[in-house]
Structure formats: structure tokens, C-alpha cells
Amino acid sequence: MPDHDAIGEWRRLRARLAYADRPASAAALATLARTIRRTVISTISGAGLGHTGGDLSVTDILSTLYGAVLRIDPAQPDWPDRDRFILSKGHCSVALYTALTTCGFFPAEALRTFAAPMSPLNGHPSRRAVPGVETSTGPLGHGLPVGVGVAVGLLLRGSPAKTVVVLGDGELQEGSNWEAAMTAAHRRLTSLTAIVDCNGLQQGARTCETANLEPLADKWRAFGWEAVEVDGHDHLALLDAVTAPRGALRPRCVIARTVKGRGVSFMEDRVEWHHKVPDAEQARTALEELR
Amino acid sequence: MASQGARRRAGPYGARGTALILDETQTHDCRDAFAAELVALARADSRIVAVCNDSVGSSKLVAFAREFPERLVNVGIAEQDMVGIGAGLANAGLVPFVCGAATFLTARALEQIKADVAYSLANVKLCGMSPGLSYGALGPTHHSTEDLSWLRAIADLPVVVPADPAQTRAAIRWAAGTTGPVFLRIGRFPVPDVSPPGGPAFVYGRATRLREGKDATVVATGTLVSRALRAAELLAERGVDVRVLNVSTIAPLDREEIMAAARQTRAVVTAEEAVPTGGLGAAVAEVVLETRPVPMRLLGPRSFAPTGGTEFLLEHFGLTAEGIVRATLEVLGLDHN
Numbered sequence: 001m002p003d004h005d006a007i008g009e010w011r012r013l014r015a016r017l018a019y020a021d022r023p024a025s026a027a028a029l030a031t032l033a034r035t036i037r038r039t040v041i042s043t044i045s046g047a048g049l050g051h052t053g054g055d056l057s058v059t060d061i062l063s064t065l066y067g068a069v070l071r072i073d074p075a076q077p078d079w080p081d082r083d084r085f086i087l088s089k090g091h092c093s094v095a096l097y098t099a100l101t102t103c104g105f106f107p108a109e110a111l112r113t114f115a116a117p118m119s120p121l122n123g124h125p126s127r128r129a130v131p132g133v134e135t136s137t138g139p140l141g142h143g144l145p146v147g148v149g150v151a152v153g154l155l156l157r158g159s160p161a162k163t164v165v166v167l168g169d170g171e172l173q174e175g176s177n178w179e180a181a182m183t184a185a186h187r188r189l190t191s192l193t194a195i196v197d198c199n200g201l202q203q204g205a206r207t208c209e210t211a212n213l214e215p216l217a218d219k220w221r222a223f224g225w226e227a228v229e230v231d232g233h234d235h236l237a238l239l240d241a242v243t244a245p246r247g248a249l250r251p252r253c254v255i256a257r258t259v260k261g262r263g264v265s266f267m268e269d270r271v272e273w274h275h276k277v278p279d280a281e282q283a284r285t286a287l288e289e290l291r
Numbered sequence: 292m293a294s295q296g297a298r299r300r301a302g303p304y305g306a307r308g309t310a311l312i313l314d315e316t317q318t319h320d321c322r323d324a325f326a327a328e329l330v331a332l333a334r335a336d337s338r339i340v341a342v343c344n345d346s347v348g349s350s351k352l353v354a355f356a357r358e359f360p361e362r363l364v365n366v367g368i369a370e371q372d373m374v375g376i377g378a379g380l381a382n383a384g385l386v387p388f389v390c391g392a393a394t395f396l397t398a399r400a401l402e403q404i405k406a407d408v409a410y411s412l413a414n415v416k417l418c419g420m421s422p423g424l425s426y427g428a429l430g431p432t433h434h435s436t437e438d439l440s441w442l443r444a445i446a447d448l449p450v451v452v453p454a455d456p457a458q459t460r461a462a463i464r465w466a467a468g469t470t471g472p473v474f475l476r477i478g479r480f481p482v483p484d485v486s487p488p489g490g491p492a493f494v495y496g497r498a499t500r501l502r503e504g505k506d507a508t509v510v511a512t513g514t515l516v517s518r519a520l521r522a523a524e525l526l527a528e529r530g531v532d533v534r535v536l537n538v539s540t541i542a543p544l545d546r547e548e549i550m551a552a553a554r555q556t557r558a559v560v561t562a563e564e565a566v567p568t569g570g571l572g573a574a575v576a577e578v579v580l581e582t583r584p585v586p587m588r589l590l591g592p593r594s595f596a597p598t599g600g601t602e603f604l605l606e607h608f609g610l611t612a613e614g615i616v617r618a619t620l621e622v623l624g625l626d627h628n
């Protein structure tokens with residue numbers, strides 16, 4: 001199943017980034033993000049299903065992680081000491097699937113089967129079917145508890161691997177996240193990072209009009225976490241926020257301020273694009289803008 | 292599962308032909324057998340960890356905590372977190388036994404059990420402690436009578452209900468040795484030994500025929516197994532010859548043994564400390580209906596319990612030897628008196 005050509009290309013990117021200066025790194029990650037966004041648009045438009053807005057808001061986070069942070073081996077998805085990445089907002093599966101193809105976990109051609117009968121790529125990522133998916137997500141509020149368990153388990157095993165969980169902001173309305181936040185702080189899980197893709201919109205309305213989450217950083221701090229806020233479309237800011245040394249024995253939350261539908265003018269910050277599918281004309285326009 | 296021809300059954304009296312003598316004066320809390328076996332397994336396998344929800348005492352993890360403090364993950368009163376953490380520990384390569392009162396473990400974290408454990412095929416052993424009516428007068432909020440129905444509906448999740456200490460130990464050993472999700476229902480209400488000496492106490496996916504009979508079959512699980520055996524003795528005194536099956540794997544059900552009961556006896560009675568609408572009763576009824584319909588009676592609590600201790604509640608719901616006798620006579624169209 002691994003795509004060895006893609007793995008080779010991804011390894012060259014990682015090697016290049018290891019020695020690149022900041023402008024060159026930013027440019028490389030921006031290119032990767034653009035590829036993912038364009039594939040998201042064509043995949044969703046082709047399948048007639050998907051969560052376009054959230055896929056586009058999380059893209060820069062995913063490209064930073066897969067492009068420059070996660071220690072993984074796409075040729076061995078089960079390598080015991082791999083870093084674990086969990087996309088708790090599982091509805092943004094197309095962005096995740098695309099990111100996984102850019103590393104070579106499986107060939108990009110498979111994206112054409114997204115949501116088709118019997119495809120391994122269904123609307124929400126399944127651990128059973130997709131290499132690189134650590135746990136099946138879709139129902140919200142599940143990723144962080146699993147991430148906490150992974151981090152505890154890796155520590156017990158003496159593994160140096162890190163755990164990163166990406167959550168939606170609306171998803172933080174689920175209480176299970178705060179149960180996990182308490183456990184993570186109590187157990188001083190410095191190997192755990194939560195990134196909130198904070199685009200301010202949920203399915204039906206703005207989060208602040210539905211069940212306000214602010215002041216969000218203060219909430220995480222009150223739960224015993226380090227919290228930093230960054231521009232969630234600034235790859236270098238994300239990179240710095242995720243990789244900065246830990247000052248204290250605390251798990252870290254990166255609140256990534258993002259724009260839902262980022263990169264496509266008529267989708268940006270518009271609630272209806274939560275799971276609206278672009279028609280052929282809209283897809284063409286979107287791809288033009290993402291050139 | 293082995294093919295039909297290759298199946299070797301323990302038979303009614305154990306592999307070596309020793310008959311079971313039911314001694315109801317000696318009873319056991321199966322949690323003690325669970326706790327002892329878990330410690331023994333943890334000594335041999337460093338991947339085994341325990342996860343609990345502030346239930347170190349009620350899950351009988353005190354000895355485990357003393358011997359392996361770093362391998363006990365007590366998350367506090369947070370069941371969704373507990374099951375998610377179990378799935379994460381399995382992802383990291385450990386073998387977590389996730390323990391909590393059955394009602395809170397299964398009701399509070401049902402979606403985590405479905406998505407994080409079963410659908411993700413995570414190697415998590417869910418241990419529902421003190422199930423059924425064992426919390427007695429603490430009331431219906433604490434009774435776990437729906438768990439078998441809920442969990443049986445989840446694909447790829449074996450549901451195991453040991454009936455005595457020997458079965459409990461064997462089931463825990465099997466669960467630790469198998470890769471994949473498992474739910475174990477660990478009884479608290481004291482039960483006598485019901486496993487025939489000499490045979491394997493637990494074989495995954497197999498029902499055990501504890502007593503032969505041709506008139507009717509009583510299919511029981513957990514606490515109700517010893518009561519089914521006593522009922523068979525009482526029925527024998529009245530000239531009614533009853534087969535008794537101990538179904539310790541509710542899912543996947545031993546269809547062959549149920550089909551044999553329906554074929555070879557005239558009626559089937561099920562008995563469980565759980566709602567029969569979805570639990571053992573419904574599971575057996577599905578097979579009987581699909582293969583060889585015979586008259587059935589499904590025993591189990593069908594309403595929220597009134598106030599009372601466990602023994603009183605079992606009596607209230609007819610979950611006693613006498614209740615099983617009544618149901619068997621009724622289903623066979625025989626006079627009670």
C-alpha cells in the first residue's frame with residue numbers, strides 16, 4: 001500500500017527542511033499546503049461529500065506537522081516509536097487523507113475513491129482501513145482522551161515518541177476533552193501537544209453565539225496546561241509553537257487562530273461552507289484562487 | 292472458531308468425567324478471582340496495565356496498585372476519558388484492563404467503547420465490575436442491567452460473562468492472550484462453583500452443557516447458572532428432565548449448542564441478571580427463531596428495580612431456582628402445583 005515514490009519525495013522535503021533557513025522553510029510548507037488545499041477541493045467536489053470549510057482551516061496545521069514535525073515512517077505505519085498524530089475533528093478527513101498521501105502512506109490516486117462504495121476512505125477516518133490513522137474518529141471529543149492514553153503508554157514503555165492531537169474549537173464543547181485535559185496535566189504529560197484549529201465557526205453558527213469558549217487560553221491554563229496562541233496559517237509560527245522547549249512539566253495547547261474555508265474567497269469565514277460541496281463552477285474558481 | 296467436526300466439547304461432566312456437585316454453602320465474589328489473576332498475569336507480562344475510574348477498591352485493584360503502582364492509571368471519575376485512555380494505551384503497545392462499575396463503564400462511555408475500542412479494533416479489555424443487580428438497594432442508577440444489550444449490539448466486541456471464580460480466571464487469561472477488544476462482566480454477587488472439575492473452565496465462544504436433559508433446556512449466564520442447576524434438580528424431583536447450559540460468551544453466541552437444545556428438547560428458558568430484551572434471552576431467541584422455533588421463556592428484570600437488596604431483587608424478578616422451575620413448567624404446559 002505505501003507509495004514509495006511519494007515517500008522518497010517526502011523524505012527529500014524533510015531533509016531539505018532540516019537545513020533550510022526560515023524563508024525557505026516557509027516557502028516549502030506553503031507549497032505543501034497549497035497542494036493539499038487544491039486536492040481537498042477536487043476530492044470533495046468529485047465525491048460530492050466533505051467538510052470543505054474545516055479541511056481548509058486545518059490544512060496549514062497538517063502541512064506543518066507532516067512536513068516538518070512528526071517523526072514517522074510512512075513505509076512502516078506501525079513503527080512502535082513513531083510520533084502519534086490524532087485528528088480528533090475526524091470530519092476533516094479529506095485534508096488528513098491528502099496529507100497522508102503527501103507522505104506516501106498510500107497513493108494519491110486512492111483519493112479518487114473517497115466516499116465511493118467499499119473505499120477504505122470513508123467520510124471519517126477509520127483505523128481499520130487507512131494506514132497512518134491511529135484511531136477512528138468522527139464523534140467529537142474522542143481524540144484527546146486517546147492521545148492522553150497514547151502519551152501515558154509511550155512514557156511507560158520508555159519511548160521518546162511524541163503525541164499530537166488536533167481538535168476543533170466547537171468540539172471543545174464536549175466535556176470528555178476537559179476530563180482528558182485534567183488527566184494530562186495531572187500526569188505532567190510534556191510529550192503531549194493539543195492544537196486547537198480555532199476557526200470560530202461550528203456547524204450551525206459561530207461558536208461564540210452557540211456556547212462561547214472564550215477566554216480559551218485561560219481555560220487551558222486553568223486546567224494546568226501551557227497555552228500559546230498563534231496565527232494558524234503561519235507555518236513558522238506553528239512550527240515554533242509546537243517545537244519550542246517545554247518550560248514546565250505541563251502538556252502544551254497551541255491555539256491556532258484560523259479562518260474556516262481559508263484560501264477560497266467565497267468560502268472564508270462563512271458558516272454554510274461547513275459541509276457544503278462546491279459545484280463544478282465553484283470548484284474551478286476555488287482552484288484558480290489556490291494556484 | 293474451529294470447524295464443526297473438530298469441535299471437542301467438555302460435555303456435561305467435564306473432560307475427565309467428574310460430575311459437578313453443586314455446593315451452595317461455599318460462595319465467592321468473582322472480583323477476587325479477577326484481581327488475583329490480573330496480578331499473576333501482570334507479573335508475567337509487563338505490557339499489562341490497569342485503568343480505573345476512582346474504583347481501585349471496588350474494582351479490587353488494591354493488590355495490583357501495591358505491586359505495580361506505575362502500571363495503574365486511575366483517571367478519577369471520568370469514564371469517557373478512561374475508555375479513550377485505554378484505547379490510547381493499546382495504541383502505544385500496552386494491554387490495558389479498563390475497570391469500572393459496569394453501569395458507569397458501559398453507559399457513560401458507550402460511544403468510546405464503540406468508536407475508540409471496537410471500531411478501532413483496539414486491544415482493550417473492558418472489565419465491567421459489579422454488574423446486574425449487585426448494587427441492590429443503591430438502586431436502578433447503579434444497576435447494570437442494560438449492558439449486555441448495548442454491548443451485544445456492537446460489532447467485533449466479544450461479550451464474556453464468567454459464572455464462577457474458575458471461569459473468571461480462565462476468561463481473564465484468555466482475554467490477556469488474545470489480541471483485540473473484549474468486554475468481561477465480573478460478578479460481585481456471591482456465587483458457588485459451577486465449573487465441572489477436570490474440564491477447561493472457559494472456552495471462548497462455547498457454551499458448557501452442565502447437565503443433560505431432554506424435556507427442556509435452561510440457558511443461563513453469570514449468577515443465574517447455579518440457580519439453573521438447582522432448578523434442574525427441583526424439576527428432576529418432579530420428573531421433568533432439564534438440560535442446563537452455561538453461556539459464558541454472549542457474543543459471539545455458541546449457535547450450535549443453542550440449535551442442539553432447540554432440536555433435542557421441547558422448550559428453552561433463558562435466565563440472566565440483565566434485561567432479556569437484547570441480552571442473553573434475545574440472543575438465544577434469535578437463534579431459536581431462525582433455526583428451530585420452540586416455545587421459550589426469557590427471564591430477567593423487565594423494569595427498573597424497586598428498593599431492596601440483591602437477593603430480594605433476584606426474587607422479585609423471578610431470578611431464583613423456584614422462578615426458573617415455574618417458567619419451565621409453564622413453557623412445557625405443565626401444572627405448577
